[in-house]
Amino acid sequence: MIKKFTLRINKKSQTVEADENMPLLWVLRDVLDLKGTKYGCGVGSCGACTVHLNGIAVRSCQLPISALANQNITTIEGLAEKGDHPVQKAWLDVDVAQCGYCQSGQIMSAAALLKSNPHPSEVDIDNFMSGNICRCGTYTRIKKAIQQAASK
């Protein structure tokens, strides 16, 4: 059923009219034009659509809009006001990306990891990041970038 929802996205309040079951992923991409959050699988298996819900990494393809009223949602566009989050800076410094499609999700996962665990071990990184797939094979660079961001 189409309903009106008020969402808090990147510290801004947004009113959206949409089907109550529409996943946050498609609300962001098709309704609000926030294209940084990517569609990869739609079943929560690839992590390309990762956003923060109250600071925790979640798969936006699995979250119906009806469950999100008054929650704080952060997307890649709002990760840092000036786009200079330590994870983003480390990503550039290590030159992580190949095609780049999965990297929004990788960065959002990495930022959430460092928020809850500022100095993760290699195993911590492996475990936390294993929900994010990269077919280009940038995993070793991602790990290096996370370690670099953690050291700052």
Add this chain to the structure above:
Amino acid sequence: MKKTDTTYSRRSFLKVSSLSGGGLMLGISWLASAKPEATLAALNIEPTWQELTSYIKITPENVIKIFSPNPEFGQNVMTSLPMLIAEELDVDFKSIVVEQASYNPALFSRQFTGGSQSIRSAWKLLRTAGASARQMILTAASQAWNVPVSELTTSKGRVKHAASGKSASYGSFSTAASKLPVPKDIVLKANKGFRLLGTPQKNVEGPKIVHGQPLFGMDYKEAGMLIAMTERPPAFGMRLKSFDATAAKKMPGIVDVFTIQVYEPTQKLAMFDTRSFNEVIAVVGKTTWDVMNARKKLNVVWENAPDTKEIMNNRETIVPAGLESTSKHYADMLAMDKKPGRVERKDGEPEKAFEAAKHVIERTYTAPFLAHNIMEPTNTFAHFQGNKVRFVAPIQGPDFIANTIAMRLGIPKENIEIQLARMGGGFGRRAYGHYMVEAALISKQANAPIKLVYSREDDVSGGIYRPTYQLTYRAAFDENKRLTAMHIKGGGIPESPLHANRFPAGALDNYLAESWFIPSNITVGAFRAPRSNFNAAAEQSFLDEVSEYMGKDPIAFRLELLQRAKDNPVGKNNDYDASRYMGVLELVRDKSGWGKPENANKKRGVSAYFCHNSYAAQVIDLRVKDGQVIVDHVTSAVDCGVVVNPEGAKNMAEGAAIDGIGNALFGNLSFTDGRTDQKNFDTYRMIRHNEAPKKIDVHFVANETDPTGLGEPPFPPIFGAMANALYKATGKRLYKQPFGNQIG
């Protein structure tokens, strides 16, 4: 400094036109540079020129923009191609603006990403573009200052005259330079004069990527745009019989539901026109979610398709009827191995050698179909209006599909506009642009701009796979365990992977190569290093086993064979350079500490392969713990000629190792009654962070060979290195991919 080859400088020409508001716009035109120099020289005639263009724009304010002509899918040509121009133009690379060029066959040639050819074919072309522009700016400066060109120097986008102390930006001469004739003899730097090429440069699109900017086709949106998806038969070998869209049309946001015929049944198809199903149901609506939901409400009756005629590459072929299954595929392939194949190459007297053999090793290797699993699912924007169509498309080969679109839509090719979107992966999948034909037909029928989107399930189950393959290797030995002959017989569904003239052909007096294939209705296409991605696994595993039987070190054994191929090659058509092959093996041996006592207890495997004009070798160190494979270290050695951007090149070779390990361990697409058993990442296993190697070192052979290929060559050998390292760790030789479920 040296002059470019006459074939290039004399026969090339440059077009110069002033930009509105002044400035220099330099278009460089060329014979299809897709053809490597050797081919050009061999023609020995005045070739028909075909335009190839790259742009340099300089404003009077000295803003320098370089257009990257080739589609970008993560191989980082948007950085490395402009580097070629910037080197000769002599500008500060960090200050230039790089922009993706649109598809334009009148200005560009070979706007194709595939075959690891982008840098190779642009090597002289784009440097000449940069050098030509620099020369014109120098001429303009010499006229303005009334001094000889020979007294002028350039540095970082500025012209200097040492004697008078004068200095000015390129921009201040750009208007005058644009009115000058184009220099005929272009002088390019010698390799040792490079200041930019060979230095690590970061991805020019990096900042946009980490900020989530809308770079990809999937991100494109414009006013009035609708979303379209297609419903296709659930199995290969099926087709649409009838459907009822009444319920689907009543769903929220749905605008229209109709069928399209991707190609006319009589349409002559070319090599990249592969598609899986010809008649599909298009659902058009406002949002992706609306359309996904409406698809579930379609009532469709599918039926088994009969044998179907298809005209592909001017050959009539029959796409066979039937609902195929993987178990039968493997049984059918084994049966083919017992029948005589088509002889592709024969050296010496292999049959006699096998008859006389005291010992024979025979091994059969298989690999499954693989889906590309590009992270950005297939999509494109299309707007058909009147007799024109405009695309924003993630596409590896826009020129190929433009021909097909023109034919199918009945419009002139010039009426097709394609803006090249950054691709979220390609790996060969996006060389097949049928989705652009689909989108154009849907836009025409819906009379609206549309974005066609494939779901992940559509993508995984939608065809154009790496074929399933089988290779049987036989080696004959005399009483002294000397290798006397080798016999390779291979095929697949629906094509053979065999490269008959590739190593170890040329190193063996007695050699026989045979091929076969089994037709199928499952569609296949190029997948990162086609055929090589399986050949390397089989060949390099087999050579490992042969060297073990002979009691030889695996690297020493390969070098021995290559030395033979170098000194006294058997046959004339060997497609590899034995010296370069040996070079990567020696480099990987030295860098990995192969054979050193301190590494004696490591479980390590080696592999080397040649493809796409380049050479790669890898050593893998791994452990198996509780049935899990832990790859501790990959040492990779690559000879791709001159390395333009070591940062991007290393990233690519690292990625090839991870991608290869993932596919070797887990890659698997199987079929039951024509349906794929895997449909999404919950069932199709991809390598993940915790399964990636702990460490990867990449080493490049330092040389002055003009660049060869890089995107594909480091991928195939990793499969063989995995098989050989897993044998050392488990004591079990593995012959069937994927290996992951046979360990522990």
